[in-house]
Amino acid sequence: QKEVEQDPGPLSVPEGAIVSLNCTYSNSAFQYFMWYRQYSRKGPELLMYTYSSGNKEDGRFTAQVDKSSKYISLFIRDSQPSDSATYLCASSNTGKLIFGQGTTLQVKP
Amino acid sequence: GAVVSQHPSWVICKSGTSVKIECRSLDFQATTMFWYRQFPKQSLMLMATSNEGSKATYEQGVEKDKFLINHASLTLSTLTVTSAHPEDSSFYICSARDPSEGMNTEAFFGQGTRLTVV
Numbered sequence: 392q393k394e395v396e397q398d399p400g401p402l403s404v405p406e407g408a409i410v411s412l413n414c415t416y417s418n419s420a421f422q423y424f425m426w427y428r429q430y431s432r433k434g435p436e437l438l439m440y441t442y443s444s445g446n447k448e449d450g451r452f453t454a455q456v457d458k459s460s461k462y463i464s465l466f467i468r469d470s471q472p473s474d475s476a477t478y479l480c481a482s483s484n485t486g487k488l489i490f491g492q493g494t495t496l497q498v499k500p
Numbered sequence: 501g502a503v504v505s506q507h508p509s510w511v512i513c514k515s516g517t518s519v520k521i522e523c524r525s526l527d528f529q530a531t532t533m534f535w536y537r538q539f540p541k542q543s544l545m546l547m548a549t550s551n552e553g554s555k556a557t558y559e560q561g562v563e564k565d566k567f568l569i570n571h572a573s574l575t576l577s578t579l580t581v582t583s584a585h586p587e588d589s590s591f592y593i594c595s596a597r598d599p600s601e602g603m604n605t606e607a608f609f610g611q612g613t614r615l616t617v618v
Binding site: 397399427432433434435436437479486487488489490491492493495 | 504506532534541542543544545546549591593595597607608609610611612614
């Protein structure tokens with residue numbers, strides 16, 4: 392079993408839709424959770440960073456962590472074609488990031 | 501935010517030759533850097549942790565003699581793929597944290613290097 396699981400998609404939505412991206416993890420020691428966005432042939436860029444359970448909002452993006460169910464989510468409101476990318480969740484407790492497989496998102500105009 | 505620069509962004513080399521990839525932290529001193537490998541449509545797999553002034557720590561299954569890591573200064577780590585073969589073709593990415601921000605804070609990634617071995 393992978394430590395962080397993520398549905399690779401692809402996920403295709405119309406412009407303006409609310410997008411829900413999800414990951415599960417197995418290691419209950421994980422305390423830090425991140426979402427990265429990666430465009431094709433580029434390095435990942437950090438979108439959201441949360442510690443322990445709870446919600447965090449930044450503009451159109453909301454990250455949720457539910458440690459009781461080991462479930463992490465990223466919501467994108469009013470999705471734009473420029474949001475089309477691969478979204479990677481990652482977890483950490485020792486300084487070493489463990490990544491999910493990444494979900495490919497396409498937002499159609 | 502902090503910037504990590506990686507060079508080159510792409511390289512094509514002949515089978516049997518060696519290739520060096522550089523990773524620099526531009527506005528902070530990184531005592532630790534990380535090297536990842538990513539195959540198409542797959543996640544980032546940690547290859548090794550590069551520690552300034554000491555030997556790198558390699559993940560299980562990664563050949564340390566093939567993937568040489570040198571972290572000679574607080575702003576530069578290099579990954580050398582020795583005697584490259586076509587199966588080494590991949591996207592290599594480095595990342596670093598600003599140590600003043602703590603061990604588990606956000607990591608900043610380089611732009612990645614696409615290596616093609618022909």
